[in-house]
Amino acid sequence: MDFTFSKIERLCSKKAIDDLFANGKSKTQFPFKLIYKKTEFESPFPVRVMFVVPKKKHKRANKRNDIKRRMREVYRLNKHTLYESLQTQKIDLMFICLSNEELEYVTIEKSMLQLIDSITKMSFSDIKKN
RNA sequence: AAACAGGUUUGUUUCAUCGCUCUUUAUAUUAAGGGAGGAAAGUCCGGGCAACGCAGAGCAAUUUGCCAUCUGAAAAGAUGGGUAUGUUUUUAGGAAUAAAAGCAUAACAGAGAGUGUCACAGAAAACCAGGUAGCCAUUAUGUUUACAUAAUGGUCAUAGUGAAAAUGUGAGGUAAGAGCUCACAUGUGUAAUUGGUAACAAAUACAUAGGACAAACCUCUUAUGUUGUAAGGCCAUGUAAACUCUAAUUUUGUGGCGGCUCGUCACAAUAACUUCGGUUAUGUUAGAGAGGGUAGGCUGCAUAGAUAAAUGAUGAAAGUCGUGCUUGCACGAAACAGAACUCGGCUUAUAGAACCUGUUUUUAU
RNA sequence: GGCUUUGUAGUACAAUGGAUAGUAUUUGGGUUUCCGAAGCCUACGAUCUAGGUUCGAUUCCUAGCAAAGCCA
Numbered sequence: 001m002d003f004t005f006s007k008i009e010r011l012c013s014k015k016a017i018d019d020l021f022a023n024g025k026s027k028t029q030f031p032f033k034l035i036y037k038k039t040e041f042e043s044p045f046p047v048r049v050m051f052v053v054p055k056k057k058h059k060r061a062n063k064r065n066d067i068k069r070r071m072r073e074v075y076r077l078n079k080h081t082l083y084e085s086l087q088t089q090k091i092d093l094m095f096i097c098l099s100n101e102e103l104e105y106v107t108i109e110k111s112m113l114q115l116i117d118s119i120t121k122m123s124f125s126d127i128k129k130n
Numbered sequence: 131a132a133a134c135a136g137g138u139u140u141g142u143u144u145c146a147u148c149g150c151u152c153u154u155u156a157u158a159u160u161a162a163g164g165g166a167g168g169a170a171a172g173u174c175c176g177g178g179c180a181a182c183g184c185a186g187a188g189c190a191a192u193u194u195g196c197c198a199u200c201u202g203a204a205a206a207g208a209u210g211g212g213u214a215u216g217u218u219u220u221u222a223g224g225a226a227u228a229a230a231a232g233c234a235u236a237a238c239a240g241a242g243a244g245u246g247u248c249a250c251a252g253a254a255a256a257c258c259a260g261g262u263a264g265c266c267a268u269u270a271u272g273u274u275u276a277c278a279u280a281a282u283g284g285u286c287a288u289a290g291u292g293a294a295a296a297u298g299u300g301a302g303g304u305a306a307g308a309g310c311u312c313a314c315a316u317g318u319g320u321a322a323u324u325g326g327u328a329a330c331a332a333a334u335a336c337a338u339a340g341g342a343c344a345a346a347c348c349u350c351u352u353a354u355g356u357u358g359u360a361a362g363g364c365c366a367u368g369u370a371a372a373c374u375c376u377a378a379u380u381u382u383g384u385g386g387c388g389g390c391u392c393g394u395c396a397c398a399a400u401a402a403c404u405u406c407g408g409u410u411a412u413g414u415u416a417g418a419g420a421g422g423g424u425a426g427g428c429u430g431c432a433u434a435g436a437u438a439a440a441u442g443a444u445g446a447a448a449g450u451c452g453u454g455c456u457u458g459c460a461c462g463a464a465a466c467a468g469a470a471c472u473c474g475g476c477u478u479a480u481a482g483a484a485c486c487u488g489u490u491u492u493u494a495u
Numbered sequence: 496g497g498c499u500u501u502g503u504a505g506u507a508c509a510a511u512g513g514a515u516a517g518u519a520u521u522u523g524g525g526u527u528u529c530c531g532a533a534g535c536c537u538a539c540g541a542u543c544u545a546g547g548u549u550c551g552a553u554u555c556c557u558a559g560c561a562a563a564g565c566c567a
Contacts, residue, residue, distance in 0.1 A: 003148060050438065062468045073443045
């Protein structure tokens with residue numbers, strides 16, 4: 001099992017991000033919102049991810065950093081299930097934090113896992129249709 | 131001793147597992163090493179660095195503001211002193227008050243260069259002030275013969291104002307009054323003297339009594355070229371062998387040959403003008419202009435160092451604080467806050483701990 | 496990262512340092528109406544926060560807080 005999370009797995013190009021915001025589909029599971037879209041790119045990993053904590057919800061930079069780091073940690077430890085289900089398909093993901101309060105590691109883990117599960121189900125159904 | 135307020139310093143440590151980022155070595159994923167603060171914050175100042183600009187002087191704009199010494203590249207800071215204001219204590223006094231000492235604060239040059247403002251109230255809110263109040267004198271009228279009314283003149287002692295009222299008290303003086311004169315006191319300016327490095331203080335002579343506001347304009351004095359690393363430099367992508375103008379030189383298409391982004395030979399062709407011989411354009415080269423496209427990388431850039439932006443998560447142990455009581459265990463808490471070119475200052479935020487200062491309360495002597 | 500601007504009733508804006516901070520609209524009450532709407536009358540409601548200058552600050556100064564804009 002591989003738990004790495006290096007720069008290739010992140011979503012970094014401005015064009016892709018703009019495209020995601022314009023054409024992506026969304027799902028909410030408080031306190032997070034997930035935006036996703038099927039795309040094609042060259043990389044050994046099937047997913048590109050980014051994490052967003054808006055400045056309007058959290059004023060202080062250190063609190064924003066803390067939440068982002070916890071979100072990244074949860075994704076890093078639970079991404080293998082997503083990879084197995086997707087196999088050859090490619091997908092872009094974006095997690096947005098919606099709450100005003102500081103979040104504990106456990107609550108973040110719960111809701112993020114639910115979102116990841118929903119994605120895996122979606123992808124299975126797509127494969128069956130094809 | 132406790133509580134509160136202010137100031138200075140400090141701003142938990144170790145191990146394991148899984149990770150992130152950079153550098154080096156190795157090599158295709160191993161190894162070693164580095165990886166957040168006192169304010170990284172605010173962006174309030176001043177440098178370094180970069181681009182553009184620059185004969186000299188002035189205006190404008192912004193800026194410094196008691197004195198001495200020290201630190202510093204400069205902004206600025208530290209120490210000491212002076213002055214003013216506020217406050218506390220002590221002394222003197224019947225009291226108002228005065229003097230001395232301590233503490234705190236000061237954007238602490240100039241209001242006697244000029245302009246402006248001073249609501250309401252008040253006779254008067256500013257420069258030799260002052261009325262149809264008041265006080266006094268003269269004249270006229272009336273009569274009660276010392277009063278009333280009117281006019282003219284003198285005067286500012288008196289006045290329920292106001293944040294602020296033309297220096298205060300006493301005496302002389304006068305028709306009534308007035309720094310008009312005198313004594314004491316207060317304050318300002320000039321001159322020379324003494325003490326002090328200086329700010330300033332003391333006492334002397336002469337003049338004078340001129341309200342407040344410069345955090346209103348302003349005057350004097352000190353200093354400043356403008357813009358900021360999204361500056362700036364290099365490369366790539368690309369409409370594009372594009373368009374317009376100017377200058378030089380002259381055509382285009384097809385086929386053959388050669389040393390094939392080019393040259394040469396042969397054949398054929400369009401439009402305009404024409405003196406019917408041909409010439410020009412559809413080309414090429416160089417320079418300039420206008421409009422658009424691109425939205426990436428490297429550098430700038432670091433003994434932390436990226437570019438949708440790393441410095442983390444989980445568990446255990448020790449120390450600190452709080453609560454509970456089984457007195458050595460359980461549970462909980464640990465602030466303000468996160469680098470983006472860099473250095474120095476200023477300002478603001480800050481749990482707990484240590485030290486210092488002040489205030490209040492309690493206890494003991 | 497750097498530069499710049501602005502904060503006044505719930506909302507949009509006024510106010511030369513001077514009396515109880517004004518106008519429109521919203522909201523509440525009354526009037527009118529068979530009942531509403533509109534109209535009329537009336538009330539509530541604010542200077543971002545903390546210091547300073549001044550006799551007196553929405554206004555001037557200092558520090559903070561919040562919001563907005565620009566850069567190639």
